[in-house]
Amino acid sequence: MGAPAGPSPAVPARLLRRFGRRGRWAILLLGGTALLAASAFVGPVAIPPETVAAVLLHEVSGGALAPQPCGPLPLASAVCQSRIEIVWDVRLPALLLAAIAGAALGVSGATLQGVFRNPLADPYLLGLSSGAALGVAALFILKVGVAEANIVLPFLAFAGALGTGAIVLAAARRASRSVETLLLTGVAISNLLSAVMLVLVLSNPIGSLQVTFWLLGGLGGATWARDGIALGGVLVAGGILSLYGRELNLLQLGPEVAQSLGLQAARVRTRLLFLASLATAMAVAFTGVIGFVGLVSPHIVRRLLGGDYRVVLPASAFVGGVFLLVANDLALLALPTSELPVGIVTAFAGAPFFLALLYRRRRAVPDGGMP
Amino acid sequence: MTDGDDPAFAAEGLTVRLGERTVLHDLELRASRGELLALTGPNGSGKTTLLRAALGLVPALRGRVRLLGDATGELPIRERARRVAWMPQDESAFENVPLYDYVLFGRYAHLPPFAAEGPADRAAAEAALREVGLWEQRQRGIREVSGGERQRVLLARAVAQETPILLLDEPTAHLDIGHQLDLLERVRRHCRERGRCAIAALHDLNLAARYADRVAVLSRGRLVADGPPAAVLSEALLREVWGVVADLRRDPASGLPYLLPRLPARDRGPRPETPRPRRVHVVGGGGAAAPLLRALVEDGYRVTAGALPLFDTDLEVAEELGLPTATEVPFAPLGAEARAEHRALLDEADAIVVAPFAVGPSNLANLEDLVGRAARIPVFLVEPTPISSRDFTRGSASALRDRLVADGARSVADLAALSAALAPRADPDR
Known part of the structure; x- marks a missing residue:
């Protein structure tokens, strides 16, 4: 069989194979940047590109450049001010948060797939996201004020994700041979945590709508402060994770083989799971539960750049960021007037992908290639 | 550290329990550099467990395995990986990495933390791939090669690890007869030319007789015979250990024993x-x-x-x-x-x-x-x-x-x- 799993976007993959490795990297990076820029134009209020560009220039330069960000158009200053706010205070933080959260989920998914040798692993499917979400829901019970929320949220989310990660790791030790066991454990834990969370939310009706919406995954709550906190956490977790590419290369052979090659397999596994939980928690804390980004991104990377984790980890972060950004654009384009939670879009894209992987893998099993 | 008289590999009073079952009883076995030792015995006799105990993958209840004089359990994992390499029976790669990278994984124990492979590592990987005849195919993916090639890649990785001791667990499993001979030929040559000590768990007694310098026979976790193939393999031993009747012959060309086992009449159903x-x-x-x-x-x-x-x-x-x-x-x-x-x-x-x-x-x-x-x-x-x-x-x-x-x-x-x-x-x- 071919690659471990992976969907078969046969035609684009074959096209891309014509370029060298560097070429493929360049395509990835340029494409991603272009998408990020283009995303700034997308939103319920139509703002022409030149205005967006002018607003960005105005804010970035502290008003030195483009003193009239709304251009030569005869706009009332109030209108212009509102556009500045839309672009700079709403759209941009949301885009940045999408990129950050997507990157966190992507790198986390790649790590989980390598650690568990499981092509279907993903922070959402293994229950890490639900764990983090439960941690966040606890906030609404504790009724922490908004001022402290930004600081407290990530910690609660992290605690929740870490607890779930420990359970999943224990499950993986018991049944290391079966891909399905691990996933089913994740699904069961995820359901249990969701049930607990619903009890918490229902017992405290105030703010339950807010929580429900947040649970579906959205970028509406993005602010510069939240972006900063999330970025900090993701940079730490993702940065350290990216240093472990070589170790993951060995771990994907199984813990025993990895140890025979000189790796402290048990210790490194725990450490990687800790970091993946941190990255997941950063995403969940501010965007809610967004599924499948961590599943899809590493598979796209493998197709384009191969299975070396020194490449897969950072590239999955990048692809995850772009993926969530595009999903957000699609959400805005699909229902411009009401805010469609981005988690719904990723589910539409990711669930069929997951099923394709699952059935493809089923067929591949007899050759014994899968752990 | 290494003493001149120390054998490369020494199991000393090794007793291993897995759950309720004592899998190895008070085992004494030695192997030295330049030697290919075939470890044989019926299913469940403890061959794999002995190799795993030597690697530190299962703990010893009593006794120890010494690698170049030091007990496995007392060696840090990294140092262990510089002394002993393992060719596992069932290894499956999750990622479809190129063969060259796969062999380079064997260099991990020689790298400083977070450092990239240097020229010495790349040279070792190249030499190992050439030794198994797969250098030309180094860019192929590990999940795309045949079973025989995969076994050779695993051998190459163990060779690239540059350890004095090699442990091979059923290296010829899943291989056709041509590839079986080819693989063991390469292992033996590697042992002799580089002075490595190789211990191979083998089911096929004819292969063991043909390639091993020494055969050790395990039965129910105990060592029941140990010596040159011609001295160890006998009809009595086969009947006792495997419960089979065998026609034991001697190859007129090489003088090596070979045998054609069958079940005793009463067991034929x-x-x-x-x-x-x-x-x-x-x-x-x-x-x-x-x-x-x-x-x-x-x-x-x-x-x-x-x-x-x-x-x-x-x-x-x-x-x-x-x-x-x-x-x-x-x-x-x-x-x-x-x-x-x-x-x-x-x-x-x-x-x-x-x-x-x-x-x-x-x-x-x-x-x-x-x-x-x-x-x-x-x-x-x-x-x-x-x-x-x-x-x-x-x-x-x-x-x-x-x-x-x-x-x-x-x-x-x-x-x-x-x-x-x-x-x-x-x-x-x-």
């Missing part, structure tokens, strides 16, 4: 209880007798066969059918022992069938032994083609055949004619 059919002996060779053997067994005769060389198709079929046979080493003239066995079978037969086999100097005796018998019992010559087309003895075979016919042997054209000719007299109820 239920046989159809026909009212004591008559006994038919089939003379054949080279596959000529195979269809006859099958058909006669199906017809309910008690069938014997001979004298056949080892590895002969007819012999394989006879073994598969569980028939008594007289055997001889391949390509050698029938020896006194084989002829005696053959005559004994002929003496007990109620009828003799001569398959249309090619007759050469080495098996002419098969026909000679039939002389005079056609007068006493029925002898059938199955002759779809005349003997002259199968006679490679310059007429001796043809002359013998004519003599048999003169004595009363009947010539039949094919299997159907043979069945018809045998039936009236062979059916005990008539």
Whole structure:
């Protein structure tokens, strides 16, 4: 069989194979940047590109450049001010948060797939996201004020994700041979945590709508402060994770083989799971539960750049960021007037992908290639 | 650290428990540099567990394995990986990485933390890939290569690890015979040329005898024999440890023992209880007798066969059918022992069938032994083609055949004619 799993976007993959490795990297990076820029134009209020560009220039330069960000158009200053706010205070933080959260989920998914040798692993499917979400829901019970929320949220989310990660790791030790066991454990834990969370939310009706919406995954709550906190956490977790590419290369052979090659397999596994939980928690804390980004991104990377984790980890972060950004654009384009939670879009894209992987893998099993 | 007198590998009073079961009992085993030690024994005898204990993957209850003098459990994982490399039985890669990168994974224990591979590492990987003959294919993915190539890649990775000790767990499993020989040849060469100590768990005793300098036999977690293959492998040992009856022969060319094991008669399972059919002996060779053997067994005769060389198709079929046979080493003239066995079978037969086999100097005796018998019992010559087309003895075979016919042997054209000719007299109820 071919690659471990992976969907078969046969035609684009074959096209891309014509370029060298560097070429493929360049395509990835340029494409991603272009998408990020283009995303700034997308939103319920139509703002022409030149205005967006002018607003960005105005804010970035502290008003030195483009003193009239709304251009030569005869706009009332109030209108212009509102556009500045839309672009700079709403759209941009949301885009940045999408990129950050997507990157966190992507790198986390790649790590989980390598650690568990499981092509279907993903922070959402293994229950890490639900764990983090439960941690966040606890906030609404504790009724922490908004001022402290930004600081407290990530910690609660992290605690929740870490607890779930420990359970999943224990499950993986018991049944290391079966891909399905691990996933089913994740699904069961995820359901249990969701049930607990619903009890918490229902017992405290105030703010339950807010929580429900947040649970579906959205970028509406993005602010510069939240972006900063999330970025900090993701940079730490993702940065350290990216240093472990070589170790993951060995771990994907199984813990025993990895140890025979000189790796402290048990210790490194725990450490990687800790970091993946941190990255997941950063995403969940501010965007809610967004599924499948961590599943899809590493598979796209493998197709384009191969299975070396020194490449897969950072590239999955990048692809995850772009993926969530595009999903957000699609959400805005699909229902411009009401805010469609981005988690719904990723589910539409990711669930069929997951099923394709699952059935493809089923067929591949007899050759014994899968752990 | 390493002492001059220390063996590379030493199990000392090693006792391992897995759950409730004691898998290794107080095991003592040594191996030194330059040596290929075959570890053999029935399933569940503890071969794999011994290797895993040496790697520190299972803890020792008592005793220890020393690698170059130091106990495995006391060595840091990194240092352990610089002393011993492992070729596991079932390793599957999750990612489809190129073979070159896969072999480079073997260099991890030699790298400083977070450092990239240097020229020395790349040189080691290249040398290892060349050694197994896969350098040209280094960019192929590990999940795309055949089973034989995969085993060679695993060997290359272990070689690239540059450890004094190599542990190979069933390295020839899933390989065809050509690849089995090729892999063990490479391992042995590696041991001798680089002074490495290799311990290979092997199921195939003939391979063990052929390639190993020494054979260690485990049975129920205990060492029951240890020494050169010729000294260790015996019919008694095979019966005792594996519960099989074996014809142990010596390869005339190399003097190495080889064997052809089979289950003892009582273990062969239920046989159809026909009212004591008559006994038919089939003379054949080279596959000529195979269809006859099958058909006669199906017809309910008690069938014997001979004298056949080892590895002969007819012999394989006879073994598969569980028939008594007289055997001889391949390509050698029938020896006194084989002829005696053959005559004994002929003496007990109620009828003799001569398959249309090619007759050469080495098996002419098969026909000679039939002389005079056609007068006493029925002898059938199955002759779809005349003997002259199968006679490679310059007429001796043809002359013998004519003599048999003169004595009363009947010539039949094919299997159907043979069945018809045998039936009236062979059916005990008539």
